[in-house]
Amino acid sequence: MSLQVSDLSFSYGPKTALEAVSFSVGHGQFAALLGPNGAGKSTLFSLLTRLFVTQGGTISIAGHDLAAAPLSAMADLGVVFQQSTLDLDLTVQQNLRYFAALHGMSGRSADMRIDAALDRLGMAERAGEKARGLNGGHRRRTEIARALLHQPKVLLLDEPTVGLDAPTRAGLTQHIHDLCSDTGVTVLWATHLTDEVRDRDQVILLHRGQVLADGRCGDLRGDHPLPEYFAQMTGARA
Amino acid sequence: MRHALIAMRAIVLREALRFVHQRERFIAALVRPLVWLLVFAAGFRAALGLSISPPYQTYITYETYIVPGLCGMILLFNGMQSSLSLVYDREMGSMRLLLTAPLSRAWLLFSKLLGSTIISILQVYAFLLVAWLFDITLPGWGYVAVLPALLLGGLMLGALGLALSSFIKQLENFAGVMNFVIFPMFFLSSALYPLWKMAESSELLHDICAANPFTHTVELIRFALYVELNPMALLWTALATVVFMALAVWGYDPARGMMTRKG
Structure with missing residues (x-):
């Protein structure tokens, strides 16, 4: 696995932001980290990019344990932050x-x-x-x-299409999908916009700091449109 | 090691480019000490009598006395200015880019510090050139000997700014810290008046001034400008540099510092 997250937990004081989060993303896979605002996506990204350190659990990037070999892990990681840098x-x-x-x-x-x-x-x-x-x-x-x-072997993008118009959003989403298949880079794409996710993509559904679902988008949503499935899953637990 | 040096060069160059883009910062950095030198010193000259004390071999004018203090002032204000830009960088996100580079955080912060110190030193030399044009001359070798003192003093004050920036959550909070750090540090030092003069009015104030690391930076610069070494000033400044740098690294540690508290 190119990206492996195991039993990850993180709290801001008494407030739990992530609780026992586990998932893995394979080589050349496009994975959408789908979750409403406040789901814990940004906290997860801060942990994956070592801006925060884990309080519990482990992260492995391209086979390097982030805690044990941070520089090797960071060398294999590309990041696009939500806020322009x-x-x-x-x-x-x-x-x-x-x-x-x-x-x-x-x-x-x-x-x-x-x-x-x-x-x-x-x-x-x-x-x-x-x-x-x-x-x-x-x-x-x-x-x-x-x-x-x-x-990098793993590319993280934290809500990269925020503030962009629809054609630009579509163009960027397409480009990153192409990049996955052409170069084999593993992508974790955080978003709350369901139209950026394709049926063959892996979906990791994060809500209130927990993974509610993890699997192929087409399999997860079944006959329902993804927005409906997303609302059902997150609404049911709201 | 090659990777680390390439990164350091890029960080220093970026600081230089940023400085080139901010001409008003350069002008402000130069005008501030010049106002002290040409306006305040003229008024204080009559009020303050200076005796002969090391490193001076003879009576000197007040303008000559305050030149090292004003060099320190440039380093102090620039140290704080660059820490202000760090708070801005953090709010704007570019600090994230730096901190996610595959290099040790201490090295990245030191590189950033070195970049801002080099910019400060260039401004000090510009000030010394203007002072020279106004007939405030120093021993020729003093201009060379002062370089390591400026480097150490700049690193110390920059490290202080870096440490402060790591504990400041938002840009708006910075002005208050500036007032509580810059002005006390500058006025409670030997920059404007010698410590023995301070002792005449209050022993307590004298002791505070003597413990102020900025006093020792100013004295280090003062002696170096006359091609002399003040070992006590060197020791204090070096010690303060290590302490402030350690605080900065601690502050930017993802496990403890501002990043976690910011949430």
Whole structure:
């Protein structure tokens, strides 16, 4: 398994945010972490990216235990945070160069990877533009290109389509699905928008800090549309 | 090791680029000590008499006396300014990008600190150049000898800012901390008046000033500008750097610091 979460728990003081969360995502799989606001998705992402440390349970990224070998695990992880992390005063290329350096890449090899990543996301022509001048969709594309620079085995995206218009959302969702099948990268895509999930995707349904369901989307929803299934599951436990 | 050095260079360059984009920050950093030097010093000169005390070999003007303190002021304000930018970075999310890099958190924070210190040092040299144009001259080698003192002092004050930023939850809270840290640190030090002068008015104030790490940074700079070493100032400043850096690393530890409390 590329991403394995076992018995993960986390509390903010007396308030439990995650309780015995377990799931795994296989190589090249697109997994949607589906949950309403306040389900614990952002806390889970903070634990997966080591911004928080686990209070109970384990996380394994590409075979590396996050607690025992954090640097190896982080080297195999790409992250797109919900909130933009671009430096708006830098150009697209400068933003990517900075990130490449944080991952130990520099010079010609870094530039080659940057060119390839921007080209793949259709952002090559905007390499010299300042991030401040980009629209929301292009900023997201830049962040995805950046997260893929070091060729991670696992890519985490925390509600990456928030604030984007429908065509841009659809385009990004399609691109990440293609990326999974073309490159074999494992994707965990947190969202509360059911139209971003395909039937063949894995769905991990998180609600009030617990995993309510984990399986292939088509199997889970059966004959019901996914929004209906989602409302049923989360509403029933509300 | 190569990876760590590449990352450090990128972090320092990013700080430099950010500084280039904020010209008003450079001007503010330069104008503040110049106002003290050219306006306040003119008024204080008549009120304050200075005796000969090390490292000075002869009577000096008040303007000459406060130059090391104003160099310290630039480091102090920049240390706090960069910690303000860290709080901003954290709110804007770019701190997350840095902290998720596959390098030790202490190294990443030290790199950030080094970047802001280098920027501060450039501003100090710009100030010394302007002071020189106003006829406040120092020994030639002093301009070189002061570099390590500025580096250590800048790291110490930057580490203090870094530690403070890790405990501040929101940007709005920062102004209060600035008032409770910057002004007491600056005024309760030897930057504007020698400690013996402070002792004349209050022994307690003198003791507080003597314990203030900023006093020792100013003295380290003062002696270095005259190509002399003040071992006690060096020891205190180095010790404070280690303590503040350890506090910063502790504050940014995901298990304890602001990240967890922020939720």
